[in-house]
Amino acid sequence: MKALLSIGRLTSVTLLDPDTGKVATIRPRKKWLAWDKAKRNFAVCTIQRKVRNNLPSGIIRQHSKFHNAPPSEGALKGTNPAASGALKTLGLVKALVYVVPKNIHSPNKNGSVWHHSFGDTGHRGGAYSPKVMPMLMQDKSGNLFFKRRRGNIYRVDEWLRG
Numbered sequence: 001m002k003a004l005l006s007i008g009r010l011t012s013v014t015l016l017d018p019d020t021g022k023v024a025t026i027r028p029r030k031k032w033l034a035w036d037k038a039k040r041n042f043a044v045c046t047i048q049r050k051v052r053n054n055l056p057s058g059i060i061r062q063h064s065k066f067h068n069a070p071p072s073e074g075a076l077k078g079t080n081p082a083a084s085g086a087l088k089t090l091g092l093v094k095a096l097v098y099v100v101p102k103n104i105h106s107p108n109k110n111g112s113v114w115h116h117s118f119g120d121t122g123h124r125g126g127a128y129s130p131k132v133m134p135m136l137m138q139d140k141s142g143n144l145f146f147k148r149r150r151g152n153i154y155r156v157d158e159w160l161r162g
Contacts, residue, residue: 004034004043004080005062008098008106008114013144015091018130023094026136028144033098034080037062044144045080067106085140092133093118093146 010033014025034043037058063071095117100109118133137145 002036002038002080003059004036004045005059005066006045006047006104007033007035007042007066008100008104008109009033010044010096010098011113012097013093013136014095015136016094016130016133017091024091026090031144033096035062035066036080041148042146043080044146067100067104068108069106072104081141081143083137083139083143083145087137087139087145087147090136090138090144092130093136094133 010028010031012025012027014023016023028044030046032045032047034045036043060071063069095115097113097115099113100106100111102110104110133149135147135149137147139145
């Protein structure tokens with residue numbers, strides 16, 4: 001099983017319909033935002049339980065960089081399923097909101113609600129064109145996936161920083 005860095009509990013995703021310009025917000029239940037360094041992309045996971053486990057050194061480094069602290073003893077075990085069946089587009093990701101709960105050692109982030117508009121890297125800047133926004137996709141089992149669109153120039157590892 002591959003280890004991913006847990007960012008926090010995903011509480012909402014604001015989606016843009018590129019055809020109509022309408023904005024809608026979904027609130028995934030029991031979903032977590034994780035970082036998959038190998039794919040340079042975010043993953044939407046379901047956490048099952050906390051386990052005592054030796055974490056890979058790469059995850060420890062990523063956790064320390066993003067959360068400004070080494071991980072507490074143990075890890076959150078969850079599932080990050082592969083897509084089953086055809087993927088349906090829910091919309092373009094305009095923003096996402098996550099919370100870092102206390103069971104993740106993150107002194108600067110615990111207890112806060114983190115809202116990131118697409119492209120928000122903590123720098124001043126204007127709105128980003130829908131052309132560069134990733135898609136949020138859903139498979140037939142209800143699993144969610146972030147997907148870079150063909151021709152996009154964004155890099156998700158530069159979109160959301162710790």
